[in-house]
Amino acid sequence: MTAFADTAAFPFRLLLPETILAGGLLATLLTSLGKGPAWRKLAALLAAAAAIGAFVASLDAGAGAVGTTIAGDSFVDRTVAMLRVDAIATIVRPAITALLALCVFARSIDRDDAGDGEAWHACTLGIGLGALLVTSAANTIPMWLGLELVSLGSYALAAWRGGDRRAAEAGMKYVLFGGAATGLMLFGTSHLYGLTGHLDFAGIGHVLGQGASPATAAALCLAAVGAAYKLTVVPFHVYAPDVYQGAPPTSVAVVATLPKLAAGAVLLRALPLVLPANVAPPGSAAAGLAIVAFVSLAVGAVMATVQRDARRILAFSGIGHGGTAVLAMAAMPGATSGGAASATMLQLLAYAAAAFGAFVCLGILERDTNSTDLEALRGAGRRRPWTTGALCLFLASLVGIPPLAGFLAKWAVIATAVTAGPWPFAAVGALLVTTAVFAFAYLRIVRAAVLTEPAHEIPCAPPPWPATLAVVVAALVVLGLGLWLDVLAVLTRELAS
Amino acid sequence: MAEFGPSSLASYLIVAGILFAAGVLAIATRRNAIGVLIGLELMFNAAALQFTAYGRFRAGAPDPQGQIAAVFVVVAAAAEAAVALALLFAVYRTSKDVDLEATRELRS
Known part of the structure; x- marks a missing residue:
């Protein structure tokens, strides 16, 4: 068990990749104030610099966990894990940030007719930031908050070609299907919270280890929908062909890869914690x-x-x-x-x-x-x-x-x-x-x-x-x-x- | 025997269940994209209500985590609605309709 970082101070080194991406996102958004090819180039440069910087930072971030102490008059004092930069995150975070940098480079093949390339880069950095949060999530709240951040950027990216009918249709199908998946996930997570009393993976797993009922199994399946639809597994795959066909090329390169890495990583962390080996029936x-x-x-x-x-x-x-x-x-x-x-x-x-x-x-x-x-x-x-x-x-x-x-x-x-x-x-x-x-x-x-x-x-x-x-x-x-x-x-x- | 009223968990869960079922029904049956979007919002609100209720009636002492989660759900629902409406607007601008059956250019 890794030690919790000091909750009073921001664990700067541990979360440096996320911090760099968030800063890069804001800076890229600011460049949309200016118009013209020079500003667009600046946005691309800023996005590439942020992604590469986050990659370098993720190589040397160390390991640790971030938690929150929940305290109050009538409440029980306890520390709840939020993010955990463990071995899984240490491998996947550099992969995600490197892929993010490649996506920013690949953007040069898209013909940018609408002239709003700055916001494309901001959305992509947002997807990267969400993917990093999902990758190191140790609690359902950062997990679905990160998934939501990934989703919101992905919806916009899918419909990016302004005035294109197919791209707009891809975006609409993506957002309606993704929203339904998110709704199912949130409903399942709230039941899981009610049945176990915990939101963090370890707490949920601890209660499930003492005996699982059909109700908790159903809640668990619903809570996994969010990650399943990012991984495009049946029956949450139906949006993928339409979105991949209709969206602009580099948007597909982003949407098809980054979310899958993140969803796979969080499932990899959550499964052994939430499903203890003794969960019945074997x-x-x-x-x-x-x-x-x-x-x-x-x-x-x-x-x-x-x-x-x-x-x-x-x-x-x-x-x-x-x-x-x-x-x-x-x-x-x-x-x-x-x-x-x-x-x-x-x-x-x-x-x-x-x-x-x-x-x-x-x-x-x-x-x-x-x-x-x-x-x-x-x-x-x-x-x-x-x-x-x-x-x-x-x-x-x-x-x-x-x-x-x-x-x-x-x-x-x-x-x-x-x-x-x-x-x-x-x-x-x-x-x-x-x-x-x-x-x-x-x-x-x-x-x-x-x-x-x-x-x-x-x-x-x-x-x-x-x-x-x-x-x-x-x-x-x-x-x-x-x-x-x-x-x-x-x-x-x-x-x- | 569960007691119904403002101080029992069951009544909140029943309301949330009805909201959720209505949302799923709207998503499954509505042909208009706005109708589907309203269904999504119902599902989100069912989840938020359940988080709050489960936190309030947690065995032992009330737990603030439920309220924290509910606040995040509300924010996520608002963001999702904003992006969805923007995309529906984009579809409307290109095909003058947000009927899901009529918008079917992408196929195998």
Whole structure:
């Protein structure tokens, strides 16, 4: 148990990444007072500086916890944990801030017709800040407050292309669906609070460990909806294809990756605390998670094969990968080693890097034709060989082809889930089968881009250098995580400490 | 036997349950996006009411955490409504309608 930071003083070093992002957000918003390309460039510079600064700060933030002492005349004095920068947060916070910086770089591919780029950067920094809060949450209040911060920015980002019908529709569907998910989560959390008397994960888990009723199980499931919809697992996935198809390219790169990392991290912290190994009946939690994983994989794979839009295919791929992460978590209740936690972590990191790269590559290809329809990708390999090559690399990592990160991640998930009981075992079977189905779906993108001749010549300019840099870094991460065979052992060691 | 009245937890939970059910019903059946938005607000308010009631009637001593959570819920609901209305306005500007059945350009 880590010691609480002094509640009288602000734990500056521990929360420096969050502080930098909040400062960067305000500074970026201020630049929207000025108009013109110079101000827009300043906003991008400020956002990039804030993200990189937060990344550097998160590398050296140390570990600790932030709590609040609740005291009063008739109230019982006690300290309630709010944020806990533990091993999970120490790994995920640098990943989120680095990805945030890449997202800011990738923004250079969006054609900014509306001329309000400053606010785009502010929203993205807000999403990053919310993701950091979720990542280190040890209490339901910072968890859903962070999720809400992520959501509000995501809704705006999805509808960013001013005057575009599809983007506006994507934003509307996102906000109505996201609001419903948030409402369910809040209702469940309030029941959980009433039934256990606690809002912090450890307190809830302590009461649940003494015996759980069907009512608490239902409340727990509802409270998990908020994280489940960020992870796009069935049945909270329905918004993803529409949002990913309609939103501007870099908005999708943000929305598809950052929230998933954060939601996965907080589930990773909450599950062992809230679901003690002795929760009855034994294996029920693992069975429930495995069923969610099974259905997500099946729905994602089947639907991915019938799509005609590359971004919709990737959306269903994201649903499948969310299911894969949940499958690794199914091995966690009662697991003795940190194998399940490290498999989940590697799966989240590998997916985030590959999906980010794939969405940015599609965004670069989309600049020429204004469409991500498979038909519009014809001849992309001839037109932009490097971008198409990078896209194929990221897709290969999503399939799980060695020596890329996706392979190690899938292998780790299978190795940890296959011994976790009958339901996770069945879900592993689904994972193996759907991998082949997903490979077929991705091959349709590759075939359209590489193996077909262009219908007519399209002039194309080289992509802006910040976007190229973002793609190169993502590709290096995908390759590096895959070639670094010790990564699982290192993650397991770090997470056990 | 639960006693009903202002000093019993059950009456607050029943009101919250009705609010929540009405919200879910509105989301499931309304074709107009504004109607769905009103349903969302009902769900949020059900959660806020439950937080407060559970905090007040906590076994032993009243617990301030319920009220703290309720304040945050109210703030989140307001922020969510502001963003949602802005997005509905964006949809209305492009398609002159916020009917969910009519706005269906994104499909497989």
